[in-house]
Amino acid sequence: MTPAERQRHEQALDWVRRIQDPDFADWEGHALWLESDPANPEAFDTASLLIEDAAEGLEPARAPAPAMPVNDNATAPSPAVGWRRWTAGLGLAAAASIAGLVAIPALLPGGGQPYAIATAPGEHRTVALGDGTQVALNGDSLIRLDKAKPRLAIVERGEAFFTVVHDAAHPFEVRAGDTTFRDVGTAFDVIRTGDSTEMAVREGAVMVDPAGMALRLDGGQSVRIAAGGAIVRNADPQTIGSWRQGRLLYRDAVLADVAADLARSIGQPVSVDGAIRQRRFSGVIMIDRDRPRMFQRLSAVMGIAILRDGAGWRMALPAR
Structure with missing residues:
Protein backbone atom coordinates (compact mmCIF):
# COMPACT_ATOMS: atom_id res chain seq x y z
CA MET A 1 0.00 0.00 0.00
CA THR A 2 1.45 3.35 -1.05
CA PRO A 3 1.52 6.33 1.36
CA ALA A 4 -1.30 7.97 -0.63
CA GLU A 5 -3.42 4.81 -0.47
CA ARG A 6 -2.74 4.46 3.25
CA GLN A 7 -3.79 8.07 3.83
CA ARG A 8 -7.00 7.55 1.82
CA HIS A 9 -7.78 4.38 3.77
CA GLU A 10 -7.26 6.20 7.10
CA GLN A 11 -9.47 9.08 5.95
CA ALA A 12 -12.22 6.65 4.90
CA LEU A 13 -12.12 4.89 8.28
CA ASP A 14 -12.24 8.27 10.01
CA TRP A 15 -15.35 9.29 8.05
CA VAL A 16 -17.06 6.00 8.91
CA ARG A 17 -16.19 6.52 12.59
CA ARG A 18 -17.40 10.14 12.60
CA ILE A 19 -20.68 9.35 10.84
CA GLN A 20 -21.60 6.86 13.59
CA ASP A 21 -21.62 9.74 16.08
CA PRO A 22 -25.30 10.67 16.71
CA ASP A 23 -24.29 14.36 16.71
CA PHE A 24 -22.53 14.19 13.32
CA ALA A 25 -23.66 17.06 11.08
CA ASP A 26 -20.95 17.56 8.44
CA TRP A 27 -22.75 15.80 5.56
CA GLU A 28 -21.66 18.48 3.08
CA GLY A 29 -18.03 18.04 4.12
CA HIS A 30 -18.35 14.30 3.64
CA ALA A 31 -19.86 14.78 0.17
CA LEU A 32 -17.01 17.15 -0.77
CA TRP A 33 -14.45 14.58 0.39
CA LEU A 34 -16.13 11.90 -1.73
CA GLU A 35 -15.93 14.19 -4.77
CA SER A 36 -12.33 15.36 -4.19
CA ASP A 37 -10.79 12.15 -5.59
CA PRO A 38 -12.35 9.46 -7.82
CA ALA A 39 -10.85 6.77 -5.53
CA ASN A 40 -12.49 8.11 -2.36
CA PRO A 41 -16.01 6.60 -2.81
CA GLU A 42 -14.54 3.11 -3.33
CA ALA A 43 -12.32 3.54 -0.26
CA PHE A 44 -15.30 4.65 1.81
CA ASP A 45 -17.43 1.74 0.58
CA THR A 46 -14.66 -0.71 1.49
CA ALA A 47 -14.22 0.78 4.96
CA SER A 48 -17.98 0.76 5.58
CA LEU A 49 -18.36 -2.87 4.54
CA LEU A 50 -15.34 -3.96 6.58
CA ILE A 51 -16.75 -2.35 9.71
CA GLU A 52 -20.22 -3.71 8.88
CA ASP A 53 -18.76 -7.23 8.79
CA ALA A 54 -16.82 -6.64 12.02
CA ALA A 55 -19.93 -5.32 13.75
CA GLU A 56 -22.15 -8.22 12.61
CA GLY A 57 -24.13 -9.50 15.54
CA LEU A 58 -23.69 -6.38 17.66
CA GLU A 59 -26.75 -4.51 18.90
CA PRO A 60 -27.36 -1.62 16.48
CA ALA A 61 -27.49 1.92 17.82
CA ARG A 62 -30.75 3.76 17.89
CA ALA A 63 -31.05 6.76 15.62
CA PRO A 64 -31.72 10.04 17.45
CA ALA A 65 -35.32 11.13 17.97
CA PRO A 66 -36.54 13.24 15.04
CA ALA A 67 -36.89 16.98 15.48
CA MET A 68 -40.38 18.15 16.36
CA PRO A 69 -42.30 19.98 13.62
CA VAL A 70 -42.20 23.75 13.69
CA ASN A 71 -45.95 24.31 13.89
CA ASP A 72 -47.90 23.28 16.97
CA ASN A 73 -50.58 21.41 15.02
CA ALA A 74 -48.20 19.08 13.17
CA THR A 75 -48.07 15.41 14.00
CA ALA A 76 -44.64 14.25 15.12
CA PRO A 77 -42.99 11.63 12.88
CA SER A 78 -42.93 8.04 14.08
CA PRO A 79 -40.02 7.14 16.39
CA ALA A 80 -36.96 5.82 14.62
CA VAL A 81 -36.39 2.07 14.55
CA GLY A 82 -33.03 1.01 16.00
CA TRP A 83 -30.44 0.54 13.28
CA ARG A 84 -27.00 1.70 12.25
CA ARG A 85 -26.58 5.12 10.62
CA TRP A 86 -24.33 4.94 7.59
CA THR A 87 -23.52 6.95 4.48
CA ALA A 88 -23.51 5.29 1.05
CA GLY A 89 -20.87 6.64 -1.35
CA LEU A 90 -21.85 5.11 -4.66
CA GLY A 91 -20.51 5.48 -8.20
CA LEU A 92 -18.94 8.97 -8.19
CA ALA A 93 -17.91 8.87 -11.83
CA ALA A 94 -21.48 8.24 -12.98
CA ALA A 95 -22.82 10.84 -10.59
CA ALA A 96 -20.38 13.40 -11.94
CA SER A 97 -21.55 12.74 -15.49
CA ILE A 98 -25.17 13.27 -14.42
CA ALA A 99 -24.22 16.48 -12.64
CA GLY A 100 -22.56 17.67 -15.85
CA GLN A 238 -27.55 21.28 2.53
CA THR A 239 -29.88 18.43 1.61
CA ILE A 240 -32.38 20.57 -0.35
CA GLY A 241 -31.90 20.19 -4.11
CA SER A 242 -28.82 17.97 -3.72
CA TRP A 243 -30.19 15.69 -6.46
CA ARG A 244 -29.02 18.27 -9.03
CA GLN A 245 -25.41 17.17 -8.41
CA GLY A 246 -26.19 13.46 -8.77
CA ARG A 247 -26.33 12.80 -5.05
CA LEU A 248 -29.07 12.53 -2.45
CA LEU A 249 -28.33 13.93 1.01
CA TYR A 250 -30.47 12.97 4.02
CA ARG A 251 -30.67 13.74 7.68
CA ASP A 252 -33.18 11.58 9.55
CA ALA A 253 -35.41 10.96 6.50
CA VAL A 254 -37.98 8.14 6.38
CA LEU A 255 -37.32 5.36 3.87
CA ALA A 256 -40.62 6.06 2.11
CA ASP A 257 -39.28 9.49 1.10
CA VAL A 258 -35.84 8.09 0.21
CA ALA A 259 -37.47 5.54 -2.10
CA ALA A 260 -39.56 8.23 -3.83
CA ASP A 261 -36.43 10.36 -4.39
CA LEU A 262 -34.52 7.38 -5.78
CA ALA A 263 -37.36 6.54 -8.17
CA ARG A 264 -37.35 10.08 -9.60
CA SER A 265 -33.56 10.10 -9.96
CA ILE A 266 -33.06 6.67 -11.58
CA GLY A 267 -36.29 6.40 -13.58
CA GLN A 268 -37.29 3.05 -12.06
CA PRO A 269 -39.95 2.27 -9.42
CA VAL A 270 -38.63 1.89 -5.87
CA SER A 271 -41.08 0.60 -3.24
CA VAL A 272 -40.76 0.02 0.51
CA ASP A 273 -42.41 -2.76 2.51
CA GLY A 274 -44.79 -1.47 5.17
CA ALA A 275 -42.67 -2.81 8.03
CA ILE A 276 -39.81 -0.40 7.27
CA ARG A 277 -41.51 2.58 5.57
CA GLN A 278 -40.93 4.74 8.67
CA ARG A 279 -37.34 3.69 9.30
CA ARG A 280 -35.01 6.66 9.16
CA PHE A 281 -31.81 7.25 7.23
CA SER A 282 -29.06 9.88 7.41
CA GLY A 283 -26.35 9.93 4.79
CA VAL A 284 -25.30 10.54 1.19
CA ILE A 285 -26.33 8.36 -1.75
CA MET A 286 -24.29 8.86 -4.92
CA ILE A 287 -26.38 7.86 -7.96
CA ASP A 288 -24.68 5.10 -9.99
CA ARG A 289 -25.64 4.07 -13.52
CA ASP A 290 -24.87 0.47 -12.50
CA ARG A 291 -28.15 -0.01 -10.61
CA PRO A 292 -27.52 -3.56 -9.26
CA ARG A 293 -24.13 -2.46 -7.91
CA MET A 294 -25.61 0.70 -6.40
CA PHE A 295 -28.43 -1.13 -4.63
CA GLN A 296 -26.14 -3.94 -3.47
CA ARG A 297 -23.96 -1.42 -1.66
CA LEU A 298 -26.90 0.61 -0.42
CA SER A 299 -28.43 -2.58 0.98
CA ALA A 300 -25.21 -3.34 2.88
CA VAL A 301 -24.83 0.08 4.46
CA MET A 302 -28.54 0.45 5.30
CA GLY A 303 -28.84 -3.01 6.81
CA ILE A 304 -31.91 -3.91 4.74
CA ALA A 305 -32.64 -6.05 1.69
CA ILE A 306 -33.13 -4.31 -1.67
CA LEU A 307 -34.57 -6.75 -4.18
CA ARG A 308 -35.45 -6.76 -7.85
CA ASP A 309 -39.20 -6.24 -8.23
CA GLY A 310 -40.30 -6.45 -11.86
CA ALA A 311 -38.99 -3.36 -13.63
CA GLY A 312 -37.99 -1.75 -10.34
CA TRP A 313 -36.71 -2.38 -6.81
CA ARG A 314 -38.17 -3.14 -3.39
CA MET A 315 -36.77 -2.33 0.06
CA ALA A 316 -37.55 -5.03 2.61
CA LEU A 317 -36.44 -6.55 5.90
CA PRO A 318 -33.41 -8.81 5.41
CA ALA A 319 -34.07 -12.54 5.31
CA ARG A 320 -33.38 -14.28 8.61
Whole structure:
Protein backbone atom coordinates (compact mmCIF):
# COMPACT_ATOMS: atom_id res chain seq x y z
CA MET A 1 0.00 0.00 0.00
CA THR A 2 1.45 3.35 -1.05
CA PRO A 3 1.52 6.33 1.36
CA ALA A 4 -1.30 7.97 -0.63
CA GLU A 5 -3.42 4.81 -0.47
CA ARG A 6 -2.74 4.46 3.25
CA GLN A 7 -3.79 8.07 3.83
CA ARG A 8 -7.00 7.55 1.82
CA HIS A 9 -7.78 4.38 3.77
CA GLU A 10 -7.26 6.20 7.10
CA GLN A 11 -9.47 9.08 5.95
CA ALA A 12 -12.22 6.65 4.90
CA LEU A 13 -12.12 4.89 8.28
CA ASP A 14 -12.24 8.27 10.01
CA TRP A 15 -15.35 9.29 8.05
CA VAL A 16 -17.06 6.00 8.91
CA ARG A 17 -16.19 6.52 12.59
CA ARG A 18 -17.40 10.14 12.60
CA ILE A 19 -20.68 9.35 10.84
CA GLN A 20 -21.60 6.86 13.59
CA ASP A 21 -21.62 9.74 16.08
CA PRO A 22 -25.30 10.67 16.71
CA ASP A 23 -24.29 14.36 16.71
CA PHE A 24 -22.53 14.19 13.32
CA ALA A 25 -23.66 17.06 11.08
CA ASP A 26 -20.95 17.56 8.44
CA TRP A 27 -22.75 15.80 5.56
CA GLU A 28 -21.66 18.48 3.08
CA GLY A 29 -18.03 18.04 4.12
CA HIS A 30 -18.35 14.30 3.64
CA ALA A 31 -19.86 14.78 0.17
CA LEU A 32 -17.01 17.15 -0.77
CA TRP A 33 -14.45 14.58 0.39
CA LEU A 34 -16.13 11.90 -1.73
CA GLU A 35 -15.93 14.19 -4.77
CA SER A 36 -12.33 15.36 -4.19
CA ASP A 37 -10.79 12.15 -5.59
CA PRO A 38 -12.35 9.46 -7.82
CA ALA A 39 -10.85 6.77 -5.53
CA ASN A 40 -12.49 8.11 -2.36
CA PRO A 41 -16.01 6.60 -2.81
CA GLU A 42 -14.54 3.11 -3.33
CA ALA A 43 -12.32 3.54 -0.26
CA PHE A 44 -15.30 4.65 1.81
CA ASP A 45 -17.43 1.74 0.58
CA THR A 46 -14.66 -0.71 1.49
CA ALA A 47 -14.22 0.78 4.96
CA SER A 48 -17.98 0.76 5.58
CA LEU A 49 -18.36 -2.87 4.54
CA LEU A 50 -15.34 -3.96 6.58
CA ILE A 51 -16.75 -2.35 9.71
CA GLU A 52 -20.22 -3.71 8.88
CA ASP A 53 -18.76 -7.23 8.79
CA ALA A 54 -16.82 -6.64 12.02
CA ALA A 55 -19.93 -5.32 13.75
CA GLU A 56 -22.15 -8.22 12.61
CA GLY A 57 -24.13 -9.50 15.54
CA LEU A 58 -23.69 -6.38 17.66
CA GLU A 59 -26.75 -4.51 18.90
CA PRO A 60 -27.36 -1.62 16.48
CA ALA A 61 -27.49 1.92 17.82
CA ARG A 62 -30.75 3.76 17.89
CA ALA A 63 -31.05 6.76 15.62
CA PRO A 64 -31.72 10.04 17.45
CA ALA A 65 -35.32 11.13 17.97
CA PRO A 66 -36.54 13.24 15.04
CA ALA A 67 -36.89 16.98 15.48
CA MET A 68 -40.38 18.15 16.36
CA PRO A 69 -42.30 19.98 13.62
CA VAL A 70 -42.20 23.75 13.69
CA ASN A 71 -45.95 24.31 13.89
CA ASP A 72 -47.90 23.28 16.97
CA ASN A 73 -50.58 21.41 15.02
CA ALA A 74 -48.20 19.08 13.17
CA THR A 75 -48.07 15.41 14.00
CA ALA A 76 -44.64 14.25 15.12
CA PRO A 77 -42.99 11.63 12.88
CA SER A 78 -42.93 8.04 14.08
CA PRO A 79 -40.02 7.14 16.39
CA ALA A 80 -36.96 5.82 14.62
CA VAL A 81 -36.39 2.07 14.55
CA GLY A 82 -33.03 1.01 16.00
CA TRP A 83 -30.44 0.54 13.28
CA ARG A 84 -27.00 1.70 12.25
CA ARG A 85 -26.58 5.12 10.62
CA TRP A 86 -24.33 4.94 7.59
CA THR A 87 -23.52 6.95 4.48
CA ALA A 88 -23.51 5.29 1.05
CA GLY A 89 -20.87 6.64 -1.35
CA LEU A 90 -21.85 5.11 -4.66
CA GLY A 91 -20.51 5.48 -8.20
CA LEU A 92 -18.94 8.97 -8.19
CA ALA A 93 -17.91 8.87 -11.83
CA ALA A 94 -21.48 8.24 -12.98
CA ALA A 95 -22.82 10.84 -10.59
CA ALA A 96 -20.38 13.40 -11.94
CA SER A 97 -21.55 12.74 -15.49
CA ILE A 98 -25.17 13.27 -14.42
CA ALA A 99 -24.22 16.48 -12.64
CA GLY A 100 -22.56 17.67 -15.85
CA LEU A 101 -25.82 17.21 -17.72
CA VAL A 102 -27.73 19.12 -15.07
CA ALA A 103 -25.36 22.07 -15.24
CA ILE A 104 -26.06 22.81 -18.92
CA PRO A 105 -28.81 25.47 -19.19
CA ALA A 106 -31.27 25.46 -22.06
CA LEU A 107 -32.99 28.63 -23.25
CA LEU A 108 -36.76 28.48 -23.34
CA PRO A 109 -38.66 28.81 -26.64
CA GLY A 110 -40.20 32.13 -27.57
CA GLY A 111 -43.82 32.99 -28.19
CA GLY A 112 -46.63 34.08 -25.91
CA GLN A 113 -48.58 30.85 -25.68
CA PRO A 114 -48.37 28.52 -22.66
CA TYR A 115 -46.01 25.60 -23.14
CA ALA A 116 -44.71 22.67 -21.11
CA ILE A 117 -41.25 21.38 -20.26
CA ALA A 118 -40.98 17.76 -19.18
CA THR A 119 -38.32 15.22 -18.29
CA ALA A 120 -38.38 11.48 -18.79
CA PRO A 121 -37.92 9.17 -15.79
CA GLY A 122 -34.29 9.38 -14.69
CA GLU A 123 -33.59 12.50 -16.81
CA HIS A 124 -32.40 15.83 -15.36
CA ARG A 125 -32.73 19.15 -17.17
CA THR A 126 -32.04 22.79 -16.33
CA VAL A 127 -33.77 25.70 -18.09
CA ALA A 128 -32.95 29.41 -17.85
CA LEU A 129 -35.80 31.92 -17.91
CA GLY A 130 -35.54 35.35 -19.48
CA ASP A 131 -34.94 37.13 -16.16
CA GLY A 132 -32.04 34.84 -15.22
CA THR A 133 -34.09 32.57 -12.95
CA GLN A 134 -33.08 28.92 -13.35
CA VAL A 135 -35.31 25.89 -12.98
CA ALA A 136 -33.81 22.41 -12.57
CA LEU A 137 -36.17 19.48 -13.25
CA ASN A 138 -35.73 16.05 -11.70
CA GLY A 139 -36.82 12.88 -13.48
CA ASP A 140 -40.44 12.34 -14.58
CA SER A 141 -41.37 15.98 -13.96
CA LEU A 142 -43.58 18.47 -15.80
CA ILE A 143 -43.82 22.26 -15.46
CA ARG A 144 -45.88 24.76 -17.43
CA LEU A 145 -44.66 28.23 -18.42
CA ASP A 146 -45.95 31.16 -20.44
CA LYS A 147 -43.90 33.97 -22.02
CA ALA A 148 -46.87 36.27 -21.36
CA LYS A 149 -46.49 35.50 -17.63
CA PRO A 150 -42.69 35.30 -17.22
CA ARG A 151 -42.77 35.33 -13.40
CA LEU A 152 -45.01 32.29 -13.03
CA ALA A 153 -44.31 28.55 -13.19
CA ILE A 154 -46.79 25.72 -12.61
CA VAL A 155 -45.48 22.38 -11.32
CA GLU A 156 -47.83 19.69 -12.61
CA ARG A 157 -45.86 16.71 -11.32
CA GLY A 158 -42.45 15.65 -10.13
CA GLU A 159 -39.74 17.86 -8.64
CA ALA A 160 -38.32 21.24 -9.62
CA PHE A 161 -35.64 23.38 -7.94
CA PHE A 162 -35.97 27.15 -8.45
CA THR A 163 -33.06 29.60 -8.17
CA VAL A 164 -34.96 32.87 -8.44
CA VAL A 165 -33.69 36.29 -9.45
CA HIS A 166 -35.60 38.43 -6.95
CA ASP A 167 -37.68 41.41 -8.06
CA ALA A 168 -39.73 42.89 -5.20
CA ALA A 169 -41.99 44.74 -7.65
CA HIS A 170 -42.69 41.57 -9.66
CA PRO A 171 -42.31 38.57 -7.33
CA PHE A 172 -41.82 35.14 -8.87
CA GLU A 173 -44.61 32.65 -8.12
CA VAL A 174 -44.82 28.87 -8.35
CA ARG A 175 -48.14 27.05 -8.31
CA ALA A 176 -48.53 23.38 -7.39
CA GLY A 177 -52.04 22.06 -7.04
CA ASP A 178 -54.09 24.67 -5.19
CA THR A 179 -51.07 26.23 -3.48
CA THR A 180 -49.06 29.26 -4.59
CA PHE A 181 -45.49 29.92 -3.42
CA ARG A 182 -44.11 33.48 -3.75
CA ASP A 183 -40.38 34.13 -3.59
CA VAL A 184 -38.77 36.58 -1.21
CA GLY A 185 -35.24 36.28 -2.66
CA THR A 186 -35.02 32.54 -2.86
CA ALA A 187 -33.70 29.13 -3.83
CA PHE A 188 -36.28 26.43 -3.12
CA ASP A 189 -37.46 22.97 -4.13
CA VAL A 190 -41.04 21.92 -5.00
CA ILE A 191 -42.29 18.33 -5.20
CA ARG A 192 -45.76 17.54 -6.57
CA THR A 193 -46.93 13.92 -6.09
CA GLY A 194 -50.57 12.95 -6.57
CA ASP A 195 -52.62 15.32 -4.41
CA SER A 196 -49.80 16.40 -2.11
CA THR A 197 -47.18 19.14 -2.45
CA GLU A 198 -43.91 19.63 -0.58
CA MET A 199 -41.76 22.77 -0.66
CA ALA A 200 -38.38 23.27 1.03
CA VAL A 201 -36.40 26.54 1.20
CA ARG A 202 -32.63 26.29 0.73
CA GLU A 203 -31.92 30.04 0.79
CA GLY A 204 -33.95 33.20 1.38
CA ALA A 205 -37.66 32.93 2.11
CA VAL A 206 -40.95 31.91 0.49
CA MET A 207 -44.51 33.01 1.21
CA VAL A 208 -46.88 30.03 1.14
CA ASP A 209 -50.40 30.77 -0.09
CA PRO A 210 -49.94 34.58 0.07
CA ALA A 211 -53.66 35.22 -0.47
CA GLY A 212 -54.69 32.76 2.27
CA MET A 213 -52.60 31.47 5.16
CA ALA A 214 -49.73 33.84 4.19
CA LEU A 215 -47.18 31.57 5.86
CA ARG A 216 -43.54 32.66 5.56
CA LEU A 217 -40.86 29.97 5.45
CA ASP A 218 -37.18 30.83 5.72
CA GLY A 219 -34.10 28.89 4.64
CA GLY A 220 -33.98 25.53 6.42
CA GLN A 221 -37.76 25.09 6.63
CA SER A 222 -40.15 22.93 4.62
CA VAL A 223 -43.90 22.43 4.34
CA ARG A 224 -45.97 19.46 3.21
CA ILE A 225 -49.50 20.27 2.03
CA ALA A 226 -52.19 17.62 1.57
CA ALA A 227 -55.90 17.16 2.23
CA GLY A 228 -55.23 17.01 5.97
CA GLY A 229 -53.67 20.48 6.02
CA ALA A 230 -50.12 21.86 6.09
CA ILE A 231 -47.24 20.54 8.22
CA VAL A 232 -44.13 22.69 8.65
CA ARG A 233 -40.80 21.12 9.61
CA ASN A 234 -37.17 22.07 9.92
CA ALA A 235 -34.93 20.92 7.05
CA ASP A 236 -31.18 20.80 6.53
CA PRO A 237 -30.47 23.39 3.78
CA GLN A 238 -27.55 21.28 2.53
CA THR A 239 -29.88 18.43 1.61
CA ILE A 240 -32.38 20.57 -0.35
CA GLY A 241 -31.90 20.19 -4.11
CA SER A 242 -28.82 17.97 -3.72
CA TRP A 243 -30.19 15.69 -6.46
CA ARG A 244 -29.02 18.27 -9.03
CA GLN A 245 -25.41 17.17 -8.41
CA GLY A 246 -26.19 13.46 -8.77
CA ARG A 247 -26.33 12.80 -5.05
CA LEU A 248 -29.07 12.53 -2.45
CA LEU A 249 -28.33 13.93 1.01
CA TYR A 250 -30.47 12.97 4.02
CA ARG A 251 -30.67 13.74 7.68
CA ASP A 252 -33.18 11.58 9.55
CA ALA A 253 -35.41 10.96 6.50
CA VAL A 254 -37.98 8.14 6.38
CA LEU A 255 -37.32 5.36 3.87
CA ALA A 256 -40.62 6.06 2.11
CA ASP A 257 -39.28 9.49 1.10
CA VAL A 258 -35.84 8.09 0.21
CA ALA A 259 -37.47 5.54 -2.10
CA ALA A 260 -39.56 8.23 -3.83
CA ASP A 261 -36.43 10.36 -4.39
CA LEU A 262 -34.52 7.38 -5.78
CA ALA A 263 -37.36 6.54 -8.17
CA ARG A 264 -37.35 10.08 -9.60
CA SER A 265 -33.56 10.10 -9.96
CA ILE A 266 -33.06 6.67 -11.58
CA GLY A 267 -36.29 6.40 -13.58
CA GLN A 268 -37.29 3.05 -12.06
CA PRO A 269 -39.95 2.27 -9.42
CA VAL A 270 -38.63 1.89 -5.87
CA SER A 271 -41.08 0.60 -3.24
CA VAL A 272 -40.76 0.02 0.51
CA ASP A 273 -42.41 -2.76 2.51
CA GLY A 274 -44.79 -1.47 5.17
CA ALA A 275 -42.67 -2.81 8.03
CA ILE A 276 -39.81 -0.40 7.27
CA ARG A 277 -41.51 2.58 5.57
CA GLN A 278 -40.93 4.74 8.67
CA ARG A 279 -37.34 3.69 9.30
CA ARG A 280 -35.01 6.66 9.16
CA PHE A 281 -31.81 7.25 7.23
CA SER A 282 -29.06 9.88 7.41
CA GLY A 283 -26.35 9.93 4.79
CA VAL A 284 -25.30 10.54 1.19
CA ILE A 285 -26.33 8.36 -1.75
CA MET A 286 -24.29 8.86 -4.92
CA ILE A 287 -26.38 7.86 -7.96
CA ASP A 288 -24.68 5.10 -9.99
CA ARG A 289 -25.64 4.07 -13.52
CA ASP A 290 -24.87 0.47 -12.50
CA ARG A 291 -28.15 -0.01 -10.61
CA PRO A 292 -27.52 -3.56 -9.26
CA ARG A 293 -24.13 -2.46 -7.91
CA MET A 294 -25.61 0.70 -6.40
CA PHE A 295 -28.43 -1.13 -4.63
CA GLN A 296 -26.14 -3.94 -3.47
CA ARG A 297 -23.96 -1.42 -1.66
CA LEU A 298 -26.90 0.61 -0.42
CA SER A 299 -28.43 -2.58 0.98
CA ALA A 300 -25.21 -3.34 2.88
CA VAL A 301 -24.83 0.08 4.46
CA MET A 302 -28.54 0.45 5.30
CA GLY A 303 -28.84 -3.01 6.81
CA ILE A 304 -31.91 -3.91 4.74
CA ALA A 305 -32.64 -6.05 1.69
CA ILE A 306 -33.13 -4.31 -1.67
CA LEU A 307 -34.57 -6.75 -4.18
CA ARG A 308 -35.45 -6.76 -7.85
CA ASP A 309 -39.20 -6.24 -8.23
CA GLY A 310 -40.30 -6.45 -11.86
CA ALA A 311 -38.99 -3.36 -13.63
CA GLY A 312 -37.99 -1.75 -10.34
CA TRP A 313 -36.71 -2.38 -6.81
CA ARG A 314 -38.17 -3.14 -3.39
CA MET A 315 -36.77 -2.33 0.06
CA ALA A 316 -37.55 -5.03 2.61
CA LEU A 317 -36.44 -6.55 5.90
CA PRO A 318 -33.41 -8.81 5.41
CA ALA A 319 -34.07 -12.54 5.31
CA ARG A 320 -33.38 -14.28 8.61
